[in-house]
Amino acid sequence: MIVKKRTVPIRLLQLRALKRRLAKTHPVYPKIAEELSLREAGYRGEQSLDYHLNFLSEKDFFILNDVHLISKKGYGFQMDTIVLCAQFIAILEIKNIAGNIRFNDATKQMVRTFKEDKQVLPNPIIQLRRQRIQLTDWLLERNYPLKPVVELIVLTHPSVIIESDHLNNQTINRFIISDHLPEKLEQLQRRYSTEKLTQKDLRKMASLLNSEHYKEKPPSLQSYQLHFHDLQKGIRCPECHQYMMERVVAKWQCKRCRTYSKYAHYEAIEDYSLLIKSTITNQELRSFLKITSSTVSHLLLTQMKLPRTKKNKYTFYTLNIPISP
Known part of the structure; x- marks a missing residue:
């Protein structure tokens, strides 16, 4: 069941507006165009994942997309997608990346090779581990019992290739191609079969996560040291x-x-x-x-x-x- 639908992220809408309103000759324009291109690709990847999530049982799985939460300590955190079921909680970090992806366990680096160009990307495993701790704390603050929280990096680009440098099973099992996600979640459901929430508690948790989603509006002009006078006026x-x-x-x-x-x-x-x-x-x-x-x-x-x-x-x-x- 889709509890929180995926909508266009506010940051993406802001970048679209900035690109419209900045003259192409403005020195910041290339940076805006580059970030917009990356975020558009990321959003397309998230949208493509929604097709595969539709194959999950609506009765067993509750799905919330693009969830921003704030803990009682005041820190905020965001998750691309949360999947709830009676047996476990899954946090999905969605990556729409083309090329060869190699993860080095020793250096903790993720390196992408695309058209002979190598690029070190932010380590999604570190990010997911932080999100798992934050979500677990958030639920404990609201008196929910500890549940297994699974971290998955979902790769949505059709031409992505995953390579390994002596990857251990714990690391490689966190990566999943989007086509295989429903099967992976159903396998985890069987694996954690003894850990259960009632259907009532599951619905209550999904409703709470949805209601406490924080609609953040990040600064746009300030992020690029822009001012009102930099924008093109008119219609x-x-x-x-x-x-x-x-x-x-x-x-x-x-x-x-x-x-x-x-x-x-x-x-x-x-x-x-x-x-x-x-x-x-x-x-x-x-x-x-x-x-x-x-x-x-x-x-x-x-x-x-x-x-x-x-x-x-x-x-x-x-x-x-x-x-x-």
Whole structure:
């Protein structure tokens, strides 16, 4: 059973917005484009895994994707996917990596060779071990008994090859190709057959993990030492992607390619929410969209039916992601 569906990570949405809003000549643009490419690939890998997870029994397995939790000590941690069953808990770290992957037990390094280029990658086993300790502590803080917690690195790229340097069984067993994941989880279910939670307790645990998921919004501009003035303002044309849309009789028209759009401003307002802040005033909207009429901006905000609050002489409109017509 899918308890928490996979959604586009907020960091990925922010990077997409940054790439849209930065001029290609900006010195930070190549770094944004590179990170976006890596995160897009990672998200595609996570999505491809969802297909294989659908083969698990809905009655026996509860699945939560992209879970952020905060312990009572105040530290936060994130897991790509958690699989719960009566016998054990599995933490899945999903890697969409092409090429040859070699893990060296002696140096604790994971090295990827791709098109004759060698690259040392972060060690996912260390990361998973930390997540296991954090999740175990989190559950103990909420009076759940100790359960077996399994750590699995799931490789989703179809052309990945795993190689070994004297890998011991404990290490190699943590790596699994995504096609084989359902079978692996069912094997673990049989292995831990004596360790059981009741169906009621399992549902309660899944519900608690889902309800305590923390919707983190990481800083975007600050991460790259960017400022408001670095962003391109205005409304982007959905056809030629230039910021040259102007208001013409209840619609937007691109001055460059003459394309019309009724809802082109929605993307711009979503960019504002992702990159600047989650509330906006009439004046802030005019500044970001590069429009001069307060009547037009008031009409746009009213039509979107956004929650609003009044403070002193200003009205603040709350922006929720995604923003769509």
